[in-house]
Amino acid sequence: MTSLLSYLPPFEGLLPKWLVLVSVVSAINSLQCYRSDNYAAELYNARTADGRSLTTPLSSRTFGTWTFLSAVVRMYAAYNITTPAVYDLAIWSFGLALVHFVGEWLAFGSAQLKGRFVSPLIVASSTLTWMLTQREAYLSA
Numbered sequence: 001m002t003s004l005l006s007y008l009p010p011f012e013g014l015l016p017k018w019l020v021l022v023s024v025v026s027a028i029n030s031l032q033c034y035r036s037d038n039y040a041a042e043l044y045n046a047r048t049a050d051g052r053s054l055t056t057p058l059s060s061r062t063f064g065t066w067t068f069l070s071a072v073v074r075m076y077a078a079y080n081i082t083t084p085a086v087y088d089l090a091i092w093s094f095g096l097a098l099v100h101f102v103g104e105w106l107a108f109g110s111a112q113l114k115g116r117f118v119s120p121l122i123v124a125s126s127t128l129t130w131m132l133t134q135r136e137a138y139l140s141a
Contacts, residue, residue, distance in 0.1 A: 009078045015134055019078035019090065022123060026071035033064025040064075042116045046109055054110050070097065081138045091131050098124035 009016035032039040037060035041053040048054065070093045077090030101120050104110045111117045 011081050016078045016081050019074045023071040023075040026067050030064040030068035033060045044110045045112050045115055045117055084139050087139060094124050094128040098128055
């Protein structure tokens with residue numbers, strides 16, 4: 001177990017470790033989006049009038065690519081959390097994700113506030129808040 005822990009970011013606090021966890025989960029979600037459009041259909045859970053999903057295989061893969069890019073940025077931030085530009089890119093990744101998901105829910109109607117859709121809203125909003133409140137602590141280290 002000690003050897004596994006040695007791969008975690010060498011910084012104080014839980015935020016860098018959280019970023020690693022979120023990155024790994026995001027990468028796995030990306031793979032799911034490439035394997036099938038079921039994951040994206042459960043995330044963007046609104047349906048057409050005849051009950052069909054609004055997602056397509058293309059939209060699923062596009063979402064998977066976007067999610068993997070976010071995972072890469074967040075992993076870099078976990079291991080370079082004292083670098084202002086990298087820290088800020090991670091903040092942007094969570095801010096853009098939050099705007100995207102809220103927009104899909106409230107503006108475009110492609111998602112309903114239930115099921116799998118709730119998790120990214122919680123992760124994006126709470127991590128964005130956490131990173132904004134801890135920015136000075138990590139960047140002054």
